[in-house]
Each structure stands twice: as C-alpha cells, then as structure tokens.
Amino acid sequence: MDSLERMILKHGEVKEGNILKVDSFLNHQLNPEFLYKVGEEFYRLFKDEGITKILTIEVSGIALALMTGLFFKVPVVFAKKTVSLNLDKDIYTSKVFSYTKNQVYNIMISKKYLDKSDKVLLIDDFLAEGNAIRGLIDLTQKSGAEIRGIGIAIEKGFQQGGRMLRGEGYNLKSLAIVDELKPGSIRFRDQEN
Amino acid sequence: MDSLERMILKHGEVKEGNILKVDSFLNHQLNPEFLYKVGEEFYRLFKDEGITKILTIEVSGIALALMTGLFFKVPVVFAKKTVSLNLDKDIYTSKVFSYTKNQVYNIMISKKYLDKSDKVLLIDDFLAEGNAIRGLIDLTQKSGAEIRGIGIAIEKGFQQGGRMLRGEGYNLKSLAIVDELKPGSIRFRDQEN
Numbered sequence: 001m002d003s004l005e006r007m008i009l010k011h012g013e014v015k016e017g018n019i020l021k022v023d024s025f026l027n028h029q030l031n032p033e034f035l036y037k038v039g040e041e042f043y044r045l046f047k048d049e050g051i052t053k054i055l056t057i058e059v060s061g062i063a064l065a066l067m068t069g070l071f072f073k074v075p076v077v078f079a080k081k082t083v084s085l086n087l088d089k090d091i092y093t094s095k096v097f098s099y100t101k102n103q104v105y106n107i108m109i110s111k112k113y114l115d116k117s118d119k120v121l122l123i124d125d126f127l128a129e130g131n132a133i134r135g136l137i138d139l140t141q142k143s144g145a146e147i148r149g150i151g152i153a154i155e156k157g158f159q160q161g162g163r164m165l166r167g168e169g170y171n172l173k174s175l176a177i178v179d180e181l182k183p184g185s186i187r188f189r190d191q192e193n
Numbered sequence: 194m195d196s197l198e199r200m201i202l203k204h205g206e207v208k209e210g211n212i213l214k215v216d217s218f219l220n221h222q223l224n225p226e227f228l229y230k231v232g233e234e235f236y237r238l239f240k241d242e243g244i245t246k247i248l249t250i251e252v253s254g255i256a257l258a259l260m261t262g263l264f265f266k267v268p269v270v271f272a273k274k275t276v277s278l279n280l281d282k283d284i285y286t287s288k289v290f291s292y293t294k295n296q297v298y299n300i301m302i303s304k305k306y307l308d309k310s311d312k313v314l315l316i317d318d319f320l321a322e323g324n325a326i327r328g329l330i331d332l333t334q335k336s337g338a339e340i341r342g343i344g345i346a347i348e349k350g351f352q353q354g355g356r357m358l359r360g361e362g363y364n365l366k367s368l369a370i371v372d373e374l375k376p377g378s379i380r381f382r383d384q385e386n
Contacts, residue, residue, distance in 0.1 A: 028303055030262065030270075032266070033263065036263060059252050080252075110216065113216075113217070113221065
C-alpha cells in the first residue's frame with residue numbers, strides 16, 4: 001500500500017533495536033481518514049474470504065480492525081490483555097511473549113463473541129516474530145472458528161514471523177513489509193497488488 | 194440518542210454494584226456500523242466548536258473517538274495508561290483513580306500531539322464519578338490547549354461526575370444518561386436534542 005509506505009517514510013522514527021515508531025498516525029495519535037483507507041485496503045484484500053468476524057488485540061490493533069469492520073459490516077472483537085490468568089470458564093485464554101517488553105502476558109476473549117461458525121480475519125498493526133498473532137491464532141483455534149486471513153499493517157520482513165506463517169499456509173497479507181530499518185534508511189519489499 | 198438507548202436496553206447487562214456491561218457492542222466486541230453513527234452524532238453535537246483535536250483514553254474510548262475523528266477530519270490522540278510514572282520530559286502526565294478497580298493509575302500523552310493552539314473535544318465511553326475525564330482535563334490544561342467540549346456515550350446520572358462538570362461550565366453532552374440501573378430496569382433521562 002503506497003500511501004502507508006509514504007506515511008512511514010514521512011512520519012516514522014527509527015529507534016535502536018529495530019524499533020519503528022509510528023506514534024503520529026497509528027499508535028498514539030491516530031489519523032482517522034488514513035486509517036479509513038487502510039480499512040478499505042484490508043477489505044479489498046480479503047473481501048472474498050466470507051469473513052464473519054474480525055479479531056484483533058488491544059491496544060494498537062483496535063483502530064485498524066474497527067475501520068476494517070466498517071467495510072466488512074461484521075463485528076470486531078479485541079482480545080484483552082490481563083495480568084492474572086482469569087479462571088472464568090466463559091473465556092478463551094492464551095499467552096503471548098512480548099519481545100520488546102521481555103515478558104509473558106495473558107490474553108482473553110469471551111466465548112460469547114467467537115464460535116465455530118465464524119470465519120475470522122485477524123488484524124494487527126505490527127508483525128515481527130509473530131507472537132501476538134500466534135496468541136490470536138490460538139484463541140481462534142480454541143473457539144473452533146476458521147482463520148481465513150491475517151492482515152498486518154507493517155511487517156518487519158527481517159524478522160521471522162511473516163515467513164513462518166506463510167510457510168504454514170496462512171493467508172497473510174501485509175500492507176507494507178520493511179526489509180531494512182536504519183536511521184535515515186527504510187527499505188520496503190516490492191509487493192504485487 | 195435513541196439508537197444508543199435501544200442498544201443498551203437490548204444488549205446491556207446490569208451487574209451488581211451499578212455496573213452496566215456493554216461488552217457486545219462497545220467494550221469488547223465492537224459494532225462498527227453503530228459506532229460510525231455514534232461518531233456522526235458527536236459531530237452533530239460539537240461541530241460548531243472549532244475542534245482541532247480529539248482526546249480520549251485507552252482502551253474503551255478509542256473506537257468512539259476514532260469514529261468521531263472521521264467526521265471532524267482531525268487527529269485523535271489517546272492517553273496511555275502506564276504503571277510507572279515516566280519521567281520523560283516530553284510527556285504530560287496525570288493520575289486517575291479507578292473506582293471499579295480501587296487503584297490509582299498514571300496516564301500520559303506525548304507533548305508532540307497536544308499544544309496551546311488546540312481546541313479539544315474529550316471523548317469517553319462512560320462517565321460516572323468523572324475520574325477519567327478529570328485526568329484528560331488535567332492533561333489538556335497542562336498542554337495549554339482549550340477544552341471546547343466533552344462527549345460521553347453513557348453517563349451514569351446517579352453518580353456525580355456529570356453534575357459537577359456541568360456545574361463548572363464544561364460543555365458536556367452525553368448520548369444516553371442512565372438515571373436508574375436495576376436488573377431488568379434501566380431508566381433513561383429525557384434529553385432535548
């Protein structure tokens with residue numbers, strides 16, 4: 001998605017440790033009109049998959065998933081992060097290892113909002129090692145629902161998450177894939193539309 | 194807003210301790226088309242206020258604020274909750290007492306995304322005692338920006354937040370005001386459009 005690459009080049013900040021900050025339009029300040037276009041693009045990419053529900057994870061995935069849901073006209077569910085593992089039987093839980101924070105956290109969704117009749121599109125802002133998406137895949141599998149697509153805004157192509165998920169057959173599409181990240185130099189992978 | 198009252202009556206769950214759960218369309222599962230209409234309604238209510246920025250707080254305020262920003266065509270900033278008080282000089286911080294969790298947490302925004310030239314609309318999902326909104330007011334005042342409106346989806350009219358804020362002259366509008374909350378009986382305040 002050319003407009004996302006332009007936004008990253010114009011507003012992204014490269015920090016030590018292969019961190020790409022996009023706080024000005026995606027993670028702290030949100031640009032609603034731009035995110036609307038991102039939602040439209042995810043719709044274009046996955047519209048033939050029979051999607052009945054969109055699943056994301058708080059916090060940064062919510063804005064993207066909501067705009068995508070507007071085009072699909074289906075509900076959006078966001079997995080919640082919890083400190084303690086809730087023993088409530090009405091929820092599905094999983095664990096996610098956070099690479100940037102070097103800690104494990106629990107995520108949960110209510111069983112009410114995902115079941116085996118659902119065809120799910122997973123949405124998230126970043127994909128690096130793939131840990132957050134693995135957590136969403138685990139929650140979806142526990143519900144019996146079917147994963148029909150994974151939509152990512154920014155994939156770090158130099159980390160292994162995307163390659164592994166594609167290798168396992170997931171229908172993963174990233175709007176921008178960053179293959180190299182240096183201060184003053186961000187290189188994107190060429191992608192077909 | 195009649196459609197919000199209908200959604201609350203149809204999908205809301207009243208829990209002990211004056212808790213109203215609206216997880217099926219606002220707090221865990223999101224209804225994008227309905228939230229789009231909520232954004233349109235906030236726009237109708239505040240469109241003459243010269244709003245340049247919308248400020249909310251993670252997590253539940255984000256969806257509402259984003260949809261509102263789509264109509265205003267202005268950036269949306271969400272305050273982040275932090276465990277430790279970050280001493281970074283580039284942020285504004287405040288403290289919020291959570292009534293439901295009986296604990297104090299810190300909130301912050303980057304100074305880059307709010308300054309004295311801004312005319313701010315504060316948006317949140319619930320207003321009860323008003324603690325979260327007080328935190329957003331504090332952040333806004335620290336930035337020197339001007340608060341031109343406060344938009345709330347669901348106000349608990351039997352708690353004091355709304356009455357006090359209106360008494361102080363804030364331009365506060367709530368789309369639904371719940372005056373009584375009992376299992377099987379939710380009473381709304383009559384409001385002029």
